[in-house]
Amino acid sequence: MSRFFSGLRDGVGFDILLVGAALLFLLALAGAPLVYNVLMSFQQVDMFTLGALFRPFVGVDNYVAVVQQPEFWLVTRNTLVFVFGSMAGQFVLGFALALFFAQNFPGASTIRGLFLVSWVMPGLVVGGIWSFILAGDYGVLNVILKALGIIDANVFWKSDPNFSIWAVIIANIWLGLAFNMLLLSVGLAAISRDLYEAAELDGANAFQRFWTITMPMMRPTIGAVLSLGLIGTLQQFDLFPALTEGGPANTSNVAGYWSWQLSFQLYDFAKGATVSVMMFLLVLVASVVYVRSTRHEVRG
Amino acid sequence: MTRTYTPWILLTVALALAAVYLFPLYWMYVTSLKTGSEMFANPPTFWPNNANFGIYPEVWARRAMPTYLWNSVLIAGGVTAITVVLGTGCAYVLARYRNHWIDVGLFFVLMLQVLPASVMITPLFVGFNQVGLLNYPRTAVVLAAAAKAMPFFVVLVRATFMSVPRELEEAALVDGNSRVGAFFFIVLPLARNGILVCAILTFMSAFGEYIYSKSIIQSPSLQPASVGLSGFLGPNSTDWSSIMAYSAIYVTPILVAFVILQRRIVSGLTSGALK
Numbered sequence: 001m002s003r004f005f006s007g008l009r010d011g012v013g014f015d016i017l018l019v020g021a022a023l024l025f026l027l028a029l030a031g032a033p034l035v036y037n038v039l040m041s042f043q044q045v046d047m048f049t050l051g052a053l054f055r056p057f058v059g060v061d062n063y064v065a066v067v068q069q070p071e072f073w074l075v076t077r078n079t080l081v082f083v084f085g086s087m088a089g090q091f092v093l094g095f096a097l098a099l100f101f102a103q104n105f106p107g108a109s110t111i112r113g114l115f116l117v118s119w120v121m122p123g124l125v126v127g128g129i130w131s132f133i134l135a136g137d138y139g140v141l142n143v144i145l146k147a148l149g150i151i152d153a154n155v156f157w158k159s160d161p162n163f164s165i166w167a168v169i170i171a172n173i174w175l176g177l178a179f180n181m182l183l184l185s186v187g188l189a190a191i192s193r194d195l196y197e198a199a200e201l202d203g204a205n206a207f208q209r210f211w212t213i214t215m216p217m218m219r220p221t222i223g224a225v226l227s228l229g230l231i232g233t234l235q236q237f238d239l240f241p242a243l244t245e246g247g248p249a250n251t252s253n254v255a256g257y258w259s260w261q262l263s264f265q266l267y268d269f270a271k272g273a274t275v276s277v278m279m280f281l282l283v284l285v286a287s288v289v290y291v292r293s294t295r296h297e298v299r300g
Numbered sequence: 301m302t303r304t305y306t307p308w309i310l311l312t313v314a315l316a317l318a319a320v321y322l323f324p325l326y327w328m329y330v331t332s333l334k335t336g337s338e339m340f341a342n343p344p345t346f347w348p349n350n351a352n353f354g355i356y357p358e359v360w361a362r363r364a365m366p367t368y369l370w371n372s373v374l375i376a377g378g379v380t381a382i383t384v385v386l387g388t389g390c391a392y393v394l395a396r397y398r399n400h401w402i403d404v405g406l407f408f409v410l411m412l413q414v415l416p417a418s419v420m421i422t423p424l425f426v427g428f429n430q431v432g433l434l435n436y437p438r439t440a441v442v443l444a445a446a447a448k449a450m451p452f453f454v455v456l457v458r459a460t461f462m463s464v465p466r467e468l469e470e471a472a473l474v475d476g477n478s479r480v481g482a483f484f485f486i487v488l489p490l491a492r493n494g495i496l497v498c499a500i501l502t503f504m505s506a507f508g509e510y511i512y513s514k515s516i517i518q519s520p521s522l523q524p525a526s527v528g529l530s531g532f533l534g535p536n537s538t539d540w541s542s543i544m545a546y547s548a549i550y551v552t553p554i555l556v557a558f559v560i561l562q563r564r565i566v567s568g569l570t571s572g573a574l575k
Contacts, residue, residue, distance in 0.1 A: 014479045018389030019405060025386050029447035030412045033423035051430055105310035111318050113562045120558050122508025124526045125547045128533050129324045132331060132540050138340040158535055235416040238510045244535050256418035263422045264515050276419040287414040291407060
């Protein structure tokens with residue numbers, strides 16, 4: 001017994017205690033719910049069986065029912081548009097800004113740091129502000145776009161079925177842009193100046209230097225940033241209730257928000273669990289890419 | 301001749317870009333001060349004609365903001381406490397060794413980092429219902445949100461521990477310290493700043509937490525400020541000056557803290573998230 005306690009104080013027992021406490025907590029509140037979620041997707045879960053320990057199994061009925069919902073394919077399409085639209089916008093704009101702020105001028109890192117305020121803002125507040133900016137009648141974005149001559153008539157971003165998903169994408173790009181830029185800046189800063197000087201002496205122009213030095217050297221960073229962007233976008237929830245609530249007629253609904261609506265607005269927990277299992281499979285693909293791309297860095 | 305001007309031109313462009321990017325924040329503050337008709341004016345005014353500062357105390361009282369904000373502080377404080385107490389030790393062990401088991405643990409943590417809250421909320425709600433935790437809704441939200449925040453915290457703090465030289469800890473052990481002593485008196489003080497920055501980041505994100513609170517907490521007197529805001533924010537909102545005043549009161553403390561700690565936060569993030 002005393003060996004056990006001295007091990008806790010002075011040996012491997014101490015490590016196991018430290019790591020075990022955290023992992024047990026995570027196992028109970030993240031691992032177990034995940035398994036429970038899969039279990040529920042094969043059960044009949046309604047208001048009557050919600051508190052029951054054993055519920056009737058229904059096989060794949062929930063999955064069939066979810067796929068047969070009229071909005072299923074619309075939501076699938078929206079999820080893909082939302083994910084890839086947001087990722088592309090965040091990455092391209094983030095990369096452009098990172099390249100700009102990699103130039104040597106006074107205050108570059110301080111001004112770049114200011115961009116990150118978007119990242120610490122509560123998502124619901126960001127959604128609220130963009131909801132006002134994107135308003136059809138009196139939104140400031142329409143006024144600016146009209147003044148620039150880009151559009152002739154007001155675009156009803158939130159209520160036009162053709163644009164509603166883009167309203168959320170615009171807000172999400174704003175939200176995630178700064179984090180992308182920051183991570184890409186770190187990658188850019190790690191590239192040796194000597195390479196550029198050597199290329200310049202050899203007569204390579206700016207475009208050639210970008211294409212033959214920057215891009216190849218940035219490959220691992222780009223992989224990690226893209227997978228983090230995918231994960232961040234799949235985790236986005238707060239913008240939907242603030243901007244469109246998935247509407248009009250589900251034209252801006254995505255899997256995460258739909259799953260929540262099924263569970264907490266229609267109280268159909270089985271279907272909510274089923275949709276989130278489907279979404280989890282998508283997240284799994286993203287996380288494998290992410291873990292693979294950060295493995296070397298994280299093991300350090 | 302032109303060379304010497306280039307940095308200043310770049311600085312001007314940078315300031316312009318920052319102004320465009322931060323415009324939504326400016327718009328929040330300006331809109332909160334506008335009165336009824338000016339809010340919907342076309343073209344909009346970019347500076348309020350007669351600023352109505354009275355909206356702040358009015359919204360503060362009418363929307364019961366002290367209660368909501370206090371709940372936000374309680375929830376964020378609870379989440380941060382659990383995350384720091386459990387996560388720091390875990391990050392330390394994952395940074396200290398390199399073997400097969402550590403790889404498995406890291407993989408587990410990284411996988412949990414990617415789980416969306418919208419996937420977790422359904423099983424958490426049903427599970428909490430079964431074990432009776434829904435009767436203590438704020439505690440339930442704290443537990444759920446801490447599990448969400450911890451993996452990210454562990455990954456960031458682990459990078460901090462990696463930068464603490466192993467030799468210092470080994471020297472302490474040679475001098476007769478126990479492992480516990482070396483951890484608390486040598487390693488922790490050296491990693492203090494990194495841990496503090498990550499704790500602040502955890503607090504900030506838990507302060508804005510929405511989905512768990514919205515789903516789990518039914519009673520308005522226990523809800524945090526995010527749920528309070530959602531009560532009058534939606535696709536058809538019109539009371540914009542109140543929404544913006546509420547938002548401004550809600551986020552200004554976060555923004556001030558961020559601007560003060562900006563340099564540390566940025567360096568903490570860049571060393572952990574990607575390096």
